[in-house]
Amino acid sequence: MAIAPARKPTTRVLFLVAPGEQPMFTRMNLPPFGTGIVTASLRDSGCDVDLHDLNSDLWRMWRAGEFTKADLRPFYDERAVLDYVGGARNDFLDSFADRLLAGKDIEAAQVVGISAGGDFSFLEMQSAVVIGAHIKRHYGKPIVLGGNNLDYLMQFHDAFHSWWTAVITHFDAAVTGPGEDVFVDLVGKLARERTQLPMARPAPSPGVARLLGDTVLRSPDAAHRILAPDFDGLRLDDYHNFVRDRPTASPRKQEADEMWNRMQLYQFPAYLSWLANETNAQQAGQGVSGKLVMPYVFNYNCPYNCAFCTESLERVKLVHATVDDIVEDMAGLSSKYQTPYFYLFNNYFNLVNGFVEEFASRVVLNGVELHWSDCARFNSLTYERLALMAESGCRKLTFGLETASTKMLKIIDKRVKLAEAERVLGWCKEVGIWADLEIITGLPHEDEDTFAETTDFLERNAANINYFNVNRYFVAPKSLMGAKPEAYGMTLRKFPDAYQRLLDANYRWLAEDLEFSYKPQNFRVYEFDEIDGRSAEQLADVIVPKIAKLNAIQSTDFSDAWRVLSMRQDRAGRTPARFNNETMSMA
Amino acid sequence: MTAETTASQAEPSQVKDVLERAVADPEFGRLLLDDPDAALAGYDLSEVQLLLLRSLDEEDLAKLTPENLEEFFAVDSAVYTPEDAAMVQQGYEIYDDEDLDD
Numbered sequence: 001m002a003i004a005p006a007r008k009p010t011t012r013v014l015f016l017v018a019p020g021e022q023p024m025f026t027r028m029n030l031p032p033f034g035t036g037i038v039t040a041s042l043r044d045s046g047c048d049v050d051l052h053d054l055n056s057d058l059w060r061m062w063r064a065g066e067f068t069k070a071d072l073r074p075f076y077d078e079r080a081v082l083d084y085v086g087g088a089r090n091d092f093l094d095s096f097a098d099r100l101l102a103g104k105d106i107e108a109a110q111v112v113g114i115s116a117g118g119d120f121s122f123l124e125m126q127s128a129v130v131i132g133a134h135i136k137r138h139y140g141k142p143i144v145l146g147g148n149n150l151d152y153l154m155q156f157h158d159a160f161h162s163w164w165t166a167v168i169t170h171f172d173a174a175v176t177g178p179g180e181d182v183f184v185d186l187v188g189k190l191a192r193e194r195t196q197l198p199m200a201r202p203a204p205s206p207g208v209a210r211l212l213g214d215t216v217l218r219s220p221d222a223a224h225r226i227l228a229p230d231f232d233g234l235r236l237d238d239y240h241n242f243v244r245d246r247p248t249a250s251p252r253k254q255e256a257d258e259m260w261n262r263m264q265l266y267q268f269p270a271y272l273s274w275l276a277n278e279t280n281a282q283q284a285g286q287g288v289s290g291k292l293v294m295p296y297v298f299n300y301n302c303p304y305n306c307a308f309c310t311e312s313l314e315r316v317k318l319v320h321a322t323v324d325d326i327v328e329d330m331a332g333l334s335s336k337y338q339t340p341y342f343y344l345f346n347n348y349f350n351l352v353n354g355f356v357e358e359f360a361s362r363v364v365l366n367g368v369e370l371h372w373s374d375c376a377r378f379n380s381l382t383y384e385r386l387a388l389m390a391e392s393g394c395r396k397l398t399f400g401l402e403t404a405s406t407k408m409l410k411i412i413d414k415r416v417k418l419a420e421a422e423r424v425l426g427w428c429k430e431v432g433i434w435a436d437l438e439i440i441t442g443l444p445h446e447d448e449d450t451f452a453e454t455t456d457f458l459e460r461n462a463a464n465i466n467y468f469n470v471n472r473y474f475v476a477p478k479s480l481m482g483a484k485p486e487a488y489g490m491t492l493r494k495f496p497d498a499y500q501r502l503l504d505a506n507y508r509w510l511a512e513d514l515e516f517s518y519k520p521q522n523f524r525v526y527e528f529d530e531i532d533g534r535s536a537e538q539l540a541d542v543i544v545p546k547i548a549k550l551n552a553i554q555s556t557d558f559s560d561a562w563r564v565l566s567m568r569q570d571r572a573g574r575t576p577a578r579f580n581n582e583t584m585s586m587a
Numbered sequence: 588m589t590a591e592t593t594a595s596q597a598e599p600s601q602v603k604d605v606l607e608r609a610v611a612d613p614e615f616g617r618l619l620l621d622d623p624d625a626a627l628a629g630y631d632l633s634e635v636q637l638l639l640l641r642s643l644d645e646e647d648l649a650k651l652t653p654e655n656l657e658e659f660f661a662v663d664s665a666v667y668t669p670e671d672a673a674m675v676q677q678g679y680e681i682y683d684d685e686d687l688d689d
Contacts, residue, residue, distance in 0.1 A: 557635035
């Protein structure tokens with residue numbers, strides 16, 4: 001009698017992405033990268049992962065008219081959410097979580113992982129704990145929280161102390177930093193033995209938050225590993241970017257379609273890309289089809305110490321995949337998900353000497369059709385390298401210039417040479433790569449003269465700049481400027497009720513149905529006064545004309561595009577603020 | 588240019604000119620749909636503007652009237668205004684001195 005080989009028991013993990021506000025404003029256009037990475041790692045380790053993005057469920061509920069934006073008020077109420085996590089009754093939160101989880105096989109899961117997202121959205125952070133508490137209460141499953149938003153909440157842990165206390169007290173683990181190995185470790189331990197929860201252990205587990213008395217502690221981060229994301233199980237149609245696709249049209253029309261698609265996916269700033277996607281979606285099947293854009297990262301940790309950046313305080317070893325692995329991953333993702341389109345979210349593309357040449361030649365030799373965008377630094381880019389990048393599918397590069405004041409560049413230790421930046425911008429134009437810039441205004445002691453140096457630079461190079469993101473400076477605690485504010489001429493102001501103030505601002509934005517890009521500046525948890533300079537109130541007054549001045553320099557192409565696309569959708573209204581708030585991870 | 592003025596105030600949109608002409612002159616509107624390169628030959632348009640205008644179809648042009656064009660191309664429809672900024676910031680603009688933590 002044949003004996004069947006013993007099967008290695010697998011751990012069944014239900015992995016959920018908590019929903020944010022985006023589905024109530026615009027179509028989703030990118031599958032969740034961090035979740036895809038952790039899923040890939042869990043599946044590699046033998047776990048059976050049942051993956052769901054609850055943004056898909058929220059989107060369906062929203063489109064079916066099951067709730068209004070204003071109905072979501074309890075999610076923006078600090079006490080209501082944390083009391084529910086602590087065991088209090090709240091019928092609205094409980095039933096809303098139940099509706100989001102409809103059809104998910106919670107009973108079968110041994111461990112539930114919940115990503116609190118990475119879009120700096122308070123709905124993501126609040127809904128993650130509500131869903132976790134609902135599952136804990138009704139199914140008794142161990143809960144592990146993660147997601148990039150936890151990193152944000154941990155940086156400002158004094159402001160979000162109540163959130164952290166509730167999470168650490170009532171859930172099994174909350175992961176800060178890279179989760180690809182930490183989740184595997186936690187899932188294994190939680191599935192085997194639940195006698196001592198990771199957060200209750202005296203010795204810190206890497207990447208797992210804990211409480212010591214009343215103090216929230218961040219454990220040392222685990223290391224990143226480069227993996228291709230695994231999105232299997234998600235409803236991938238929900239992330240489609242609707243692009244022009246007429247395979248039987250004349251070559252001239254197909255070429256025009258491809259130009260449009262590149263404009264929509266790469267040249268347009270995010271708010272326009274979303275609008276174009278919405279407009280095209282209405283014509284699906286009539287020369288328009290849905291394509292995925294793949295997010296991918298092959299390097300982590302920046303060797304520079306730009307003083308405003310969250311990576312400036314601690315030097316962490318560079319993690320970079322080999323060219324062979326990168327091209328294999330990208331070709332594999334392209335084939336598996338049937339798309340040539342990628343958004344790379346590296347620290348910056350040209351981080352390693354010789355990489356540009358090797359990558360480009362490998363892509364061209366392998367005959368892989370790719371279109372991609374990424375961040376880059378000006379230094380080390382030559383005309384020849386840029387030409388190779390264009391040949392390998394590079395459509396857009398985003399450079400962190402931040403300011404064109406030599407004095408301010410020195411203060412923030414940006415290590416950018418303006419003459420070099422101007423040369424590279426010109427070369428990008430010549431080889432056909434769109435060049436975007438990140439600009440920060442509102443740095444401490446930025447005066448009229450230093451600001452004018454930035455606007456002069458932008459005006460002088462307008463023909464070579466595709467778009468620039470306007471970021472208002474905020475203090476990041478995990479940056480050199482946040483750790484030593486006095487050294488940068490600032491005195492910090494902290495607000496005892498910052499958590500609820502931010503929730504209120506976010507709820508107003510949602511309930512008043514403002515444009516998606518008007519999302520409040522959730523990073524501005526602290527304000528600052530300049531030492532021997534202006535108060536926070538005076539700085540708030542001068543920032544508005546500065547932003548207006550910067551926006552006036554922006555190419556009018558994009559306001560024309562907004563108007564034409566709005567016209568096609570029969571929706572009049574203002575163009576979005578063009579005011580990017582997310583400076584946290586800039587190169 | 589001052590902070591209060593905008594690029595759209597300084598340079599009237601060529602796209603608007605083309606669309607106004609397409610509404611006022613049906614023959615030009617037809618040409619814009621059938622042979623956009625010929626219709627747009629006399630205009631100095633950027634690559635984005637060209638792609639946008641080439642992408643229009645009959646249904647799009649049928650929606651246009653002088654009135655709704657004015658609405659879509661109104662100056663303040665493309666301006667980031669101080670009021671907008673205040674709305675975005677209001678979470679932090681309302682506080683009392685005693686709230687501040689030294």
